[in-house]
């Protein structure tokens with residue numbers, strides 16, 4: 269199946285097909301599917317395309333907006349001319365410059381910061397359906413223009429001091445918002461479904477979702493041996509853009525990357541309490557088939573995860589999805605993606 273490109277830490281785009289075949293091979297029957305840690309929405313997208321009834325969930329509002337655009341908005345809701353109109357300031361309208369004022373030299377060039385201010389405020393005046401599409405274009409553009417597609421470091425200098433020999437995708441970073449909006453509106457209109465499918469988008473903590481699904485797919489943040497970097501730290505800037513007028517009060521000025529302290533939940537981001545929180549999660553959704561995505565070099569170990577799941581399920585098995593390098597972390601060649609399935 270052709271799938272949109274994702275630029276997100278932990279995206280399952282490369283393994284979603286294997287996940288589908290592993291479920292089929294294990295003879296797991298399901299009609300309703302809860303994607304608890306939905307991220308890019310790519311797993312939900314695949315399941316919808318296979319005719320399943322899906323609930324996508326993620327803690328971040330910006331991810332839910334991306335999911336709304338891709339999964340729950342009909343093809344061609346936003347045209348190229350409407351997309352490009354978002355780049356210009358309307359006459360007689362007051363525009364604030366929150367990003368330009370606060371983020372000079374952090375993530376983008378001055379001119380780009382000003383454009384982000386313009387785009388967000390234009391989006392706020394759109395209807396709900398068009399809004400989701402417009403945010404999709406903005407977030408994909410912001411991600412592709414960032415070194416490593418991340419916001420946990422103030423590293424605009426990688427772009428400014430770029431030389432031929434240095435690392436990175438300079439040509440992509442330098443693409444204008446106009447070029448990128450044309451590219452992404454085209455991409456969105458290609459992948460959106462012609463006819464809307466049976467999908468619900470929810471923006472809740474994973475421990476608060478509805479428990480009535482046949483299968484619950486669990487793809488939480490994972491820890492390896494390095495210093496943990498939270499999803500919040502990686503993507504706070506995009507989450508901040510969802511609450512534009514609150515950004516200034518929420519900036520942590522002690523951090524060099526001016527992290528925006530919105531929707532910062534430590535539950536599944538804290539190594540010490542991770543196993544305990546997984547227990548709570550398995551307990552809550554124990555009536556459903558549980559399918560946990562994990563990696564062989566993660567913490568806790570796969571053996572420990574199996575033991576935890578066995579506290580709630582009689583039949584637990586581990587399936588390998590093969591040696592797939594992790595999206596955005598290709599150095600990790602030896603790791604294997606696995607599913608821990610509890611029935």
Ligand SMILES: C[S@@+](CC[C@H](N)C(=O)[O-])C[C@H]1O[C@@H](n2cnc3c(N)ncnc32)[C@H](O)[C@@H]1O
Pocket residue numbers: 276277278279280281304305306307308309310311325326327328331472473474475487488489490499533535536537
């Ligand atoms: C490994 S990623 C999921 C990737 C996703 N399966 C995909 O293919 O794009 C983990 C996701 O969990 C979300 N998350 C972190 N803590 C959460 C929580 N307490 N409740 C719900 N979502 C959470 C993060 O925003 C992130 O998108």
